Amino acid sequence: xxxxxxxxxxxxxxxxxxxxxxxxxxxxxYWWSENERFALDHFDIQISDGSVVRLCYDWIKRAWQxxxxxx
Numbered sequence: 001x002x003x004x005x006x007x008x009x010x011x012x013x014x015x016x017x018x019x020x021x022x023x024x025x026x027x028x029x030y031w032w033s034e035n036e037r038f039a040l041d042h043f044d045i046q047i048s049d050g051s052v053v054r055l056c057y058d059w060i061k062r063a064w065q066x067x068x069x070x071x
Contacts, residue, residue, distance in 0.1 A: 004024070005018075005021045005023075005024070005043065006018050006021065006043060006045060006055055006057075006064070009045070009047050009053070009055070009066075011066055013051070013053065013066050013069055014047050014049060014051035014053055014066065014069070015047070015049060016047040016048035016049040016051075017047070017048040018045050018046070018047060018048075019046050019047065019048050020045065020046040021043055021044075021045050022043065022044040022045075023041065023042055023043035023044060024041035024042060024043050024057075025041070025042045025043075026039075026040070026041050026042075027039075027040045027041075027042065028040070037060065038058070038060065039058070039059035039060055040056055040057065040058055040059065041056070041057040041059070042054060042055070042056050042067065043055045043056075043057075044070075051069065052069070052070040053066050053067075053068065053069050053070065054066070054067040054068040054069075054070070055067070
C-alpha cells in the first residue's frame with residue numbers, strides 16, 4: 001500500500017502492479033456489536049495484467065480480498 005491505496009495485487013484471480021485506483025469508499029456498521037461490526041474500504045482498481053477488480057480492505061480483520069471482477 002502506498003499513500004493509503006493498494007499498489008500491487010497477488011491472487012488467484014489477478015496479479016500485477018496497480019495502474020489506476022478509484023476510492024476508497026468506506027463502509028462501517030454495527031459498531032456496537034462485537035460479533036457483527038464491520039469497517040471496510042472498497043477500491044476499484046486496474047491491474048497491469050489488464051484486470052479490473054473491486055478490492056476490499058477489512059479494518060477489523062486487517063485483511064485484503066477481491067470482492068468482484070469486472071468484465
